[in-house]
Amino acid sequence: MKLSVKFVLIMILGILIFGCKEKVEVEEVKIDLLNDEFPEAKQEISMTLDSIAQSVKDGNLDKLISFHAYSPKFTEFKNGEVRNDGTENEKFERGVFGSVTEILKFDMNDVKIAVYDNVANVTLHTDFHLKFGEDLAVVNEQMTLLFLDTENGWRIVHEHHSPLNQPEEE
Template sequence: MKTISKFTCIIMLAIIITACDSNAQDVELEAESGTQLALRNGGSVINQEYPDAQAEVLKTFTDIATSITNGAGLGADSEYMDQLISFHDYSNIFTEFNYDFNANGYLTDSKGNEEHERMLFGEIVKPGGVKKFAALPGTLKVAVYYGNVANLTFISDFVLDTHPLGEITVNNLITLLFIKTNGEWKMVHEHHSPSKISPSTGEKPTNILSEFDPSSASAAQLEVYATFGAIGATIMANSGTGADNMDELISFHGYGPKFTEFNYDADGNGFLTDSAGNEEHERALFGNYTVEKFAYIEKTLNIALYHRNVANVTFISDFEVEGIGTINNLITLLFVKTKGEWKMVHEHHSPLN
């Protein structure tokens, strides 16, 4: 029997609030979309380019790399680690998905992020141990929305000399979400996952649970939550009925040249894809397999709003799929509001363990 998590009452409330919203529609630019059904999202502010903001974000990313390189192995409390931490905005809802050395995925917050970064780059990496800090060619993308939110995605090509493991190459799928505040770009979310998922070992890390509560959420958060619930509802209603019946699911995406997705194949190999790849993957997965449960693990859902028009949804999934079984993934979904609707512009899925 199909079940869906506790969306129904909240969705109804959000629909009422949304219906009463009298905000003016945004001025939007024409742009070509990347796939057949993406034409519905053409002419969207989603595809507008912000070259100056892109350059600023890339400069910030370079400064982050410099802090890490110069401060490697000099201690968790060195001035360079202070600089690294200063590139984060911990005053907002900060979330991080990452993996420990035993291949266990976990969810943490601002405190966990700071402790991890100070320890990793200040103590575990040896002095002078950042041998290479780069992105694999062709994988780095900076997608800017409304000029004040930027999603930086890439597959890392790091070479680090570490105390426990010696010299290692780190090829991770990485999502870094930045917001511009007081004239500076700051990270508010990070999702790191290995390019190849290995069997997890050792003690499982503790997830830092979310404080998000739909009953006390803002109107904008409820709009996003309703959209998230509607995505789950259409998957539940139409999964297993064929790829051509996934049109409604696809309509929730803001496809175009900025769209990116990180995901994994059945063998645990990570990959980076675009609008066309996402549509093909989602039609095949949900069209061919029946989803019996669409939910999130309790107290792992976060909905963070930035400058009113961008929302980051993070959670650990609790899906049941016929023929596959339970799917517990660390999931990042980035939404942008356009023409009064919330559209997904980035997805990062990685197995919990």
């Protein structure tokens, strides 16, 4: 009986050794950063944009600020001025959106979301009608938001705002 147990163990060992020599080919999936659409990420970013708009409408400044990933790398361009950092961006957003007394319109038009794996470039045109007391401010801009997929979700790491030229009425 001991001989048959040894024989079985040798057979199992042989099968394991020869079985391990078999090469398993793993096909590498190529990611085309320029052309792949990343639909799940686009949906997440779209939902993030909706949440950003809702935080403004609700006047929830802390929530609005939470959609930014402030770090030494954060940058912002607006109104043709020199580049701002995260501290200046937060101060500006709290000051402006904290002073809004009524939101008549807060539309983000012609939104394009381009995802490059864990980075996304979002371009859009704003059509914001904001009241500051009795004063109405209409904000029609071209806006670019650069997002990074962080452990807290998609967060803004760069903003760029410039005036949107309106077609002349004839």
